[in-house]
Amino acid sequence: MIFIPGQKLIIFIKTILMDLSGIRNPTLVLNRDIAVANINRMRSKCNVTGVRFRPHFKTHQSHLVGSWFRDQGVTEITVSSSLMAAYFIDSGWDDITIAFPYNPREHDYLEYLSRRARIALTIPGVTSAAILAENGRSDFDVMVKIDTGYGRSGLQWNDVDGARKIVDILATNSCLKFRGLLTHAGNTYGVSNRDDVISIYNESILRMNYLKEEAQLEGVIISSGDTPSATVISDPGMVDELRPGNFVFYDLMQYLSGICSFEDIAVAMACPVVDTQPSRGIMVIHGGAVHLSKDYVIIDNNRVFGMAVKISPDGWAPFNSPCYLTSLSQEHGIISMPARLIAEFRPGDLVGVIPVHSCLTADLAGGYILTDGTEADHMKERKYNQKQF
Structure with a gap:
């Protein structure tokens, strides 16, 4: 709202x-020209700033729209479910982050997907990490979900001990590779101006880097994903990867918030x-x-x-x-x-x-x-x- x-x-x-x-x-x-222009603008921003562009495909969920990203050199994507991962694997995408908390009930299916593509799973806490480490039989990358203020799911940004425990647990299973920290600053959707979006984004990235430094997490990436901040920031700062999704279409909420123009919808x-x-x-x-x-x-x-x-x-x-x-x-x-x-x-x-x-x-x-x-x-x-x- x-x-x-x-x-x-x-x-x-x-x-x-x-x-x-x-x-x-x-x-x-759907207007293809507008969507392609939106993709090009976000891709160019990532190229210029040296940040990896891993767009979220949950907005469009389309092979055709996905091909517009591929045409602009995108090779790594984000999805919100295992079934969505399967859908895009079928059109040749082979480096996929499932940015939804790991669900042990579908573990066998995730193992199946990992034999078809490079899959990164998202772990929201110590308990989930332990379950994955106990059951993992195939190679997975692992992203740890961090709550930087949205209040939905993930390890609290200042839980240094929790982060260290997760790293130690994942290390007990040689199939699991700890790739980095992931956040979704969804609270940017609840503000009505660009300055507030930038403030939330900067605080989120500072908190992610604080946890990385205090927990001594060497060689891992920081990944952030929300359309408002990815659109309005000129310099992503201390982040390695951006995962926006809504930007491909935008909508009334983004327009009224001043995130996009009407012409971008x-x-x-x-x-x-x-x-x-x-x-x-x-x-x-x-x-x-x-x-x-x-x-x-x-x-x-x-x-x-x-x-x-x-x-x-x-x-x-x-x-x-x-x-x-x-x-x-x-x-x-x-x-x-x-x-x-x-x-x-x-x-x-x-x-x-x-x-x-x-x-x-x-x-x-x-x-x-x-x-x-x-x-x-x-x-x-x-x-x-x-x-x-």
């Missing part, structure tokens, strides 16, 4: 024509209009929580689940008055907008919605239509499961 007191809308019109005639249900439209959900009620100032769309998620931002003390935009064969652009998705149920969405704008629509027309959180929206959509009319794959189409191995 984020509070934004106001924002300036920037008119944005794309020149690539797309065919909207075949869209019958909520459909996530690469996805919009095309939704059919099903009812117009100008007298009430609302328009009902087929586009609900099952399509967009229930993530929201707060604007003028109201929950907002997305921003309505004009969508046409030219692309998408904001209305000349801000129009927001203010209510969601399972399949329905309600857009609040002036009557004069509602008058431009009738049932069967399409309106675009910029999602609050593109990662969840893309996951729910399970596929994309590109602005050139072609389709892009998504992991969900393959219905991966661990019974396959």
Whole structure:
């Protein structure tokens, strides 16, 4: 959740024509040119500063989108599950960090994956390290998850004894290689300006380096991953690896926070209009929580689940008055907008919605239509499961 007191809308019109005639249900439209530009900008920053770029693929979950990264020289990636690792191994990715706490219940499957690619597991604490050391039979790299202030999971940043214990435990199993410390400063998503993001990032990196030094962890890397800080920092500082993911698409939350421009947003959900009620100032769309998620931002003390935009064969652009998705149920969405704008629509027309959180929206959509009319794959189409191995 984020509070934004106001924002300036920037008119944005794309020149690539797309065919909207075949869209019958909520459909996530992806602009390749924007996504590729986002990738190039982040890749260039890492190249210039000498930081390893290991992008998180949980946002797009697509072989096609993944190939856009490969085209720019990316060879190492991050995923959020073992099944996602399997999906991307199938398209040739062979150096993968699973940035989610190690789950002993899927250990056999992880062993299977380690025979197909270089896999780094994420350990959140001493107990998990002991379980992995006891059961590990295949080669794994190991990253230790550090909580630098987000408060979700991981070893506390000042737990020097805990860090040393983990290193000693991992050393008892020759299959395990301690690679480094990993953090996700997710609290950067909860602030509303770039200065606060930079402050959180700097504190996080200082805390990671403190632990590395005090625990005498020689020869290991420090890895950080969140889109707000990776976008706004000019110099990553004392960090070896960046793992942003959302930046490939960005979204309404990042735009309203000043992290990205409107022109950087690469996805919009095309939704059919099903009812117009100008007298009430609302328009009902087929586009609900099952399509967009229930993530929201707060604007003028109201929950907002997305921003309505004009969508046409030219692309998408904001209305000349801000129009927001203010209510969601399972399949329905309600857009609040002036009557004069509602008058431009009738049932069967399409309106675009910029999602609050593109990662969840893309996951729910399970596929994309590109602005050139072609389709892009998504992991969900393959219905991966661990019974396959």
